Amino acid sequence: MKLSNSEEQLMQILWKKEKAFMKDLITAYPEPRPANTTVATLLKRMQDKDFIDYVQYGRSREYFPLVKKKDYFSRQVNGLIKNFFNDSASQFASFFTKETNLSQDELEDLRELIDEQIEKKKT
Structure with missing residues (x-):
């Protein structure tokens, strides 16, 4: 399975950070940063493709890569x-x-x- 260009850009950030909350991922983007909803959609698609997963902490999710x-x-x-x-x-x-x-x-x-x-x- 392949990542889209925008998914790959987000995956590059997550590979570098190893694990991160959505707010950390957004702040790692260069300006102009994408909207929260955009990043949330990308994260969901990447999870559906089995590239990432998360650990739930209350209402926050800490994402991590499943693929090296x-x-x-x-x-x-x-x-x-x-x-x-x-x-x-x-x-x-x-x-x-x-x-x-x-x-x-x-x-x-x-x-x-x-x-x-x-x-x-x-x-």
């Missing part, structure tokens, strides 16, 4: 590779390295990361 940022990001990247690059990581890597204007240092860092993963796969 790394897991969500990994799913999104894998979906991107599948949908736009014919499920080919090498096509994605080719596009990424050509189209993002990486510096020589950044490319060398990428090569180092890839070499480390190759070594791990050998063992």
Whole structure:
């Protein structure tokens, strides 16, 4: 399941805070901040999608993520590779390295990361 852009923005705030009440989430937004009703709607939709849950304290709810940022990001990247690059990581890597204007240092860092993963796969 995927988050909308506005849900993802709110999820980014919640990942950073780890747990938060709605008022804390709203104040974490840049100006102009969304209305309480907007954030409440987003929180409900995200809960329905099983991305978040809450603990009730009287009339207040403290929200927390059920999905780790790394897991969500990994799913999104894998979906991107599948949908736009014919499920080919090498096509994605080719596009990424050509189209993002990486510096020589950044490319060398990428090569180092890839070499480390190759070594791990050998063992």
